[in-house]
Amino acid sequence: MQIKEVMNQTQLSKKAIRYYEDCGLIETGRKANGYKDYSDENIRKLASVKKFRELGFSTEEIKGFYESEAKKQVVLTEKTKENEKLIATHNKIQEILTNLGSGKSIEQTDTSEIEARSDTPYMLIKNVNLVFGVISLISFILIFTYFIFLRDTGYQEMGWLVVALCVVLAMYSKVCEDRKKMRAQGLQDFERKPKEMLFRYLIILFSFGITGAMANECLHSVKIYQEMGESLGVIGNISMVIALCLFSSGVAFISFFEEIDDIIRFFKKPA
Secondary structure, eight states: OOOHHHHHHOOOOOHHHHHHHHTSSOOEEEOSSOOOOOOOHHHHHHHHHHHHTTTTTOOHHHHHHHHHHHHHHHHHHHHHHHHHHHHHHHHHHHHHHHHTTHHHHHHHOOOOOHHHHOSSSSOOOOTHHHHHHHHHHHHHHHHHHIIIIIIIIIIOOOOOHHHHHHHHHHHHHHHHHHHHHHHHHHHOOOOOHHHHHHHHHHHHHHHHHHHHHHHHHHHHHHHHHHHHHHHHHHHHHHHHHHHHHHHHHHHHHHTOOSHHHHHHHHHSSSO
């Protein structure tokens, strides 16, 4: 059957069906005319996938569920533990709300148990973008202080920095591939894995290293132009140093946000 019929029977969007197919959750054949042919088994599988997603399963967990009986038991065990923690957390919150409704003050309320129970298999940091942004800003200050004030000016070998940046960019793109697919399909993914944040930080770190090294070379050129009495050369290279500092500080600022839309909303906030 064609994808329109699949959409009608599963109540999934075309993009969602394509995404689950790309993830390897269903395998389709092709008709003689080249069009994809969805089977009744595909319909049943997609209906099951939809229910799993509604239960909070990730695509990797769903694949594991169908992979083997042993993997299925592992997935169900981990998901059960995760939900037991969520239930305990919600019960504690309910108890606190009941006590507050009975007149107990918030000052007398202990919420530490809620934080202790809210751990997940993924990295959980409150205000993660704020923490990440502060770390990036500190890194920017330290790297530029080193290149501008501590390191001798001169030719800087940046080749390894450029290569490292390209490698990390490629690895980061691969790590975030599933997230990008889901965003493109209009689906939500709330998982945040530590290696995503690590690669993102390395990208910023190597960017600071490259711009810092370029600023150091510009300062070396300033000295040369000063000795030659070329004021335009001095002004031009000082301007370049300032521009590099502004660019990197802008990168540090952007690191406080997850998406471009977040930055737009930040500047649109009423005073």
